[in-house]
Amino acid sequence: MIHPKTIKKQRILFFSLLALILLTAFLSAGIGYSSLSFNRLLPTILGNGSFKEEFVFFSVRLPRIIITLLAGMALALSGAILQGVTRNDLADPGIIGINSGAGVAIAVFFLYFPIQPGSFIYMLPLVAFLGALITAFVIYIFSYNREIGLQPVRLVLIGVGFSMALSGLMIVIISSAETQKVDFIAKWLAGNIWGADWPFILALLPWLIVLVPFTMYRANRLNLLGLSEPAAIGVGVSIEKERIIFLLVAVALAASAVSVTGGIAFIGLMAPHIAKSLVGPRHQLFLPICILLGGWLLLLADTIGRNVIEPSGIPTGIVVALIGAPYFMYLLLRK
Template identity: 75%
Template sequence: MIQPALIKKQRIIICVLLALISITIVIGMGMGYSSLSYDRLIPTLLGQGTFKEEFILFSVRLPRIFITLLAGMALALSGAILQGITRNDLADPGILGINSGAGAAIAVFFLFFPIKAGSLVYLLPLVAFFGALITACAIYILSYNRKTGLQPVRLVLIGVGFSMALSGVMIVLISSAERSKVDFIAKWLAGNIWGSDWPFILAILPWLLILIPFTLYKANRLNILELSEPVAIGVGLAIEKERISLLITAVALAASAVSVTGGIAFIGLMAPHMAKALIGPRNQLFIPVAILIGGWLLLFADTIGRNLVDPGGIPAGIMVSLIGAPYFVYLLLKK
């Protein structure tokens, strides 16, 4: 049974995070290459703005803000699941090569099928999902030992190897491609938020609406999986069945996010750790907190990055990496 004091603490943390997200959204709506006066935000939201103000807010700023927020939530939840099923605090869809698998699939699809960036938007998450799923299955098989089960350290090492190899494959693929397609893949690799229109929100939102409740439903099983395998077997848990279903969930979340945001790592690493530090390791408590932290981190990184340099800004993936890479090294040395 969860103590009432912990539930109250979780609610307070969630309220604080929602306030942070709201403040960042308001700041993001006003800041940018074409600034929008803050005293004009409410009239513009109510449909009383000029054509320029409404275009900036509804066609440029708000879609990007919501896409970034949703993608950060998906990556954070994916990282929380991966850390649970692998019992490895360093697990993250970017570090383990899952993001690179999704990216390689998108690169192949984009380069060898006659489409333009932005078209077939609802198909891209599916393409990314199959690429990420194949990569995740290969990593899982190679890091699994019949006698000792899943090897957490081996999983990270193999995942890093896959990530580097697939990034190399993408570079080889774009070396002979058209200039416009090369630019798109290069932006994707840097973690540039390229999906910045309302259809992209509709492409990622259903995945979250289905998979967040599913993960919360599986939270208690995830708690058991984080214990040793003999304990999990002793309580009657079907370990492999639960691991596979949760692994597919984590892959789907990561794929849906990177299909519209590009290759972004470390959100799935940092958000669960920060949530656990705030509320404790029980999945029922920290997963909702981790989801909000992940959304805020990516939103904050993108808001800062796109306003540092005009007009293109610094990709959100690079901004997150500037924070995440030292944090990864700190965890590696600590663990």
């Protein structure tokens, strides 16, 4: 049974994070290369702004804000699932190669397949999912031992190796491509939020609408997977079946996010850790906090990156890496 004080603390944190997201979104909407006066934001939202104000807000800023929020939420939940499935606090879709697998699939699709403008946006998450799924399957096979099952430390090490290998493969793939297409792939690798338009939101949103409630519904299974294997089997959990289901969910979430934001790592590492430190390790408690934290962290990183150097700014993936890499080293040394 969860203590009522812990539930109360979770609710306070949940609504505090919602308020923090709204405040950050408000600041993000008002600052940038084409700035909007903060006292004009509310009239613009209500449809009383000038043509320029409404164009900048509804066509440029708002879609990007929503995309970064949704992608951050997906990456954070994906990281939390991976950490639960592998029982390894260092698991993250960017670190263990899942994002790289999605990136290679997107690069091959973008460079060598005919692109249909009407379906390209909606095909990207599927292509990314296929690439990430193949990568995750291969990493899982190499990390699995018939006698002792999945080896969490081995999974992270193999994942890091695959990530580096796939990054090298990406360079080989794009070395003979057209300059314009290479520029797109280079921006994707840097984690530049390129899919900042309403159709990309429609491409990403269904994945979260289905997978977030599914994960919350089965959160107790993640708690059981965190136990030792004999204990989990003793309470009737089919370990390998549950691992495969959750691995598919984590891959789908990560692939759908990076297909529109580019190669962004560390969100799935930081958000679950911070959420666990705030409300404890039970998935029913920390997953909602983790999801909001992921969305806020990516939105904050994007807001900072857009405004550090104008007009082009710094890719969001680099800003996240500047924060996440030291955090990863801290966890590595601590563990």
